[in-house]
Amino acid sequence: MGGGLVGLTAALVLRHHGVAVTVVEKRSTTSPQPKARRFHMRSMEIFRELGLAGLVHHAARDLAGHDRMAAGRTLAEAEQLPLWQPPGPNGGVVDVSPEAPCLIAQDVLEPVLREAAVDAGATVHFDTELVAFEQHDDEVVADLLDRVNGDRSRLRARYMVAADGARSPIRQALGIGRSGRGLIGDPSVNVYFHADLGEVVRGREFNLCQIEHPGTPGALASVDGRRRWVFMGSGDATGRDWPAELRTALGVPAPDLEVRSVLPWQPEMLVADRYTLGRVHLAGDAAHVMPPFAASGANTGIADAHNLGWKLAAVLRGHAAPALLDSYDAERRPAGWFAADQSSRRTLNLRDWASAPDPALAHPYVLTAGGFQYTAGALCTDPEHTNDPEPIAEFDPAGRVGTRIPHRWLDRARTRSTLDLAGPAWALLTGSRTPHPTTGHPGLAVHRLDTDFLPAGQSLLIRPDHIIAWRGTDPAAATEALTALLNGRNGATEFART
Ligand SMILES: Cc1cc2nc3c(=O)[nH]c(=O)nc-3n(C[C@H](O)[C@H](O)[C@H](O)COP(=O)(O)OP(=O)(O)OC[C@H]3O[C@@H](n4cnc5c(N)ncnc54)[C@H](O)[C@@H]3O)c2cc1C
Missing domain, CATH: 3.50.50.60 (FAD/NAD(P)-binding domain)
Known part of the structure; x- marks a missing residue:
């Protein structure tokens, strides 16, 4: 529905x-x-x-390459900011996913x-x-x-x-x-408008532009980088001359400006x-x-x-x-x-931007590359990893149970990823020297793979949604784990150590 x-x-x-x-x-x-x-x-x-x-x-494609942020008193005066990418393990920018994020x-x-x-x-x-x-x-x-x-x-x-x-x-x-927390922010308003600003922003394309004009502070979001824009401001939505406010924020006459909708909203967490x-x-x-x-x-x-x-x-x-x-x-x-x-x-x-950053903030890749770890559900929790949960403040996927399988390219051409091994089927990943499972399960594809997150002798059972359901040394036990999980039994004690 x-x-x-x-x-x-x-x-x-x-x-x-x-x-x-x-x-x-x-x-x-x-x-x-x-x-x-x-x-x-x-x-x-x-x-x-x-x-x-x-x-x-x-x-x-309209927004391809519009990854940067910009800031200025008005759009006309705004400058592009350097592209920031979150660092990965060891401080480097890492190959996190087979897919780039998409605007x-x-x-x-x-x-x-x-x-x-x-x-x-x-x-x-x-x-x-x-x-x-x-x-x-x-x-x-x-x-x-x-x-x-x-x-x-x-x-x-x-x-x-x-x-x-x-x-x-x-x-x-x-x-x-x-x-x-319920309502946690100030009343805000999104004004969706059309105006041909392609020439105004050419060479300074952005995803989001912070507008610092004291009369109309807010942010301008590119919808197609040329004609479609959203101005995100604060305060009441009604009783305001939006075309005039928008022209102030833009700093250009924008004669064709047309307000399409005004959407009041307030940040909320429920x-x-x-x-x-x-x-x-x-x-x-x-x-x-x-x-x-x-x-x-x-x-x-x-x-x-x-x-x-x-x-x-x-x-x-x-x-x-x-x-x-x-x-x-x-x-x-x-x-x-x-x-x-x-x-x-x-x-x-x-x-509260003047205060120190919240230490509980997750690393951006944890939010954007599926770094959240399930600790209960259709999984065989691994006691070996109970004291080594997936971190939040840093991005360190290591093939832990309850997390998305780490991405590694499977070919030199960088066309096939470890993520492509599962879905819609289940997958069993074993190292090349691990004994082949003696019992099979219909719908379980077995892949031999030597990779850093699969130490010698270990196998991983991957669910159709790319989540690691089981980790162990006896791949035959993976099929038992699979049967148990499909029957709604969490095999934590029974299967995790096999
Ligand atoms: C201004 C704004 C900016 C946002 N920016 C981002 C962002 O950058 N990134 C991000 O991830 N999220 C963002 N979001 C949130 C995102 O838009 C929502 O999370 C998303 O739309 C949720 O999708 P949905 O399908 O669950 O719900 P909706 O998009 O609300 O769809 C629910 C649908 O159910 C229909 N419906 C309701 N009742 C019935 C009924 N009785 N019978 C039949 N149909 C019914 C409605 O008509 C509607 O089409 C933003 C939201 C807003 C408002």
């Missing part, structure tokens, strides 16, 4: 796993607002697995996802509103309203994904509360108290809202859909027990909390 970014991604992941899916969206079009523009490496890795990364990068406005990305979902065989209904639903032992029954002709219909499904946005009528109907109730699973903003300063809202939702998709598919296809679905809440709720907390900390740091 919900044909935004997360609902469409969920449909794509489910189709990738061969599941029949229907998307229901009350609006007649995809998002009319640019909203999110920064899609992290991890989201692009998910699109890569879905075969969409090339399409997304192509659709994003693409949400209103450009969503039509790509919608078309891909239809092409992949999803049934996609826009102009259709969920007005009520009931859960039964074996299905969910949804009452739908066709908003064009007023017709009502019923849709029966084994499961329902509530990707119906921050206000989530489904979450509210289920009585699921939210916890968190996470649903449970992600699953019966046959309904919350994903995206329905499950978590967070301030935009770590650009994590949409990215966290995409990861929700990726996590939930393979689990629903495994249950629906009879490969896993329904108990596997309990791991969705166990994994993604802490991940949502982590992303929302980190986004809030960045907001508070922005407001």
Whole structure:
């Protein structure tokens, strides 16, 4: 339910796993607002697995190379700032992912996802509103309203994904509360406008430009680098002469300036108290809202859909027990909390910029390259690593259980990554001298690989969502672990040491 970014991604992941899916969206079009523009490496890795990364990068070509920040009193006076890249292990800039992050406005990305979902065989209904639903032992029954002709219909499904946005009528109907810091910032306003500024910014292209004019402080975001812009300011949205304020911020006459929409908002951090109730699973903003300063809202939702998709598919296809679905809440709720907390900390740091940086801030790659470690869920936790958890303040992926498999190129041409070894299938990675597993599991591909994060004699079991589920020395035990995990049993004690 919900044909935004997360609902469409969920449909794509489910189709990738061969599941029949229907998307229901009350609006007649995809998002009319640019909203999110920064899609992290991890989201692009998910699109890569879905075969969409090339399409997304192509659709994003207007903003290719607009990675820098800029600052100045007005846009006309602004100067580009040097490109900053987070350092990796040993201080160097590292090859973190097979996919570069992508700057693409949400209103450009969503039509790509919608078309891909239809092409992949999803049934996609826009102009259709969920007005009520009931859960039964074996299905969910949804009452739908066709908003064009007023017709009502019923849709029966084994499961329902509530990707119906921050206000989530489904979450509210289920009585699921939210916890968190709540409102944490000042009232803000995003003004989306058109003005031909291509010549003004030529040679100084930017992603975000800090405007320091005392009359109109704020930031200007490029949506296409030429005509489409968002001014992010503070205070009330109403009763203001926006064209005049924008011209002050721009420092140029901009005769063709046209305000398209004014969106009041306020930074907020809230996470649903449970992600699953019966046959309904919350994903995206329905499950978590967070301030935009770590650009994590949409990215966290995409990861929700990726996590939930393979689990629903495994249950629906009879490969896993329904108990596997309990791991969705166990994994993604802490991940949502982590992303929302980190986004809030960045907001508070922005407001209190004179104080020392918050020591609990995560390394940027931990946020953008899937560095969050699941400690409970569909995993066999590894006692050897319990005292060596994935760090947060630095980026040091080492193939720990509960983390995304570290990226390493598999060929000189740098076309195949370790991330390509899993999804939609499970993968077992063993060193070239490790004995071949004697028992197999249908759907488990075995790969021989000699790499730094797989010491001699060790093997790794990788889930369809690229997460390391098990680590051990006897690869045959991996298939037992796989069976246990699919049956919803966490094999921590039973399997971890084998
Ligand atoms: C100004 C702004 C800037 C942002 N910048 C970033 C950024 O840089 N990076 C980032 O990661 N995130 C960013 N975000 C957050 C990002 O836009 C959201 O996290 C993202 O849109 C969430 O997607 P979603 O699919 O969960 O929800 P939504 O996009 O809200 O989609 C939910 C959909 O459900 C539909 N729906 C609701 N109820 C029903 C119903 N009863 N029946 C049928 N359909 C229904 C709605 O019409 C809507 O289309 C930003 C947000 C804003 C507002």
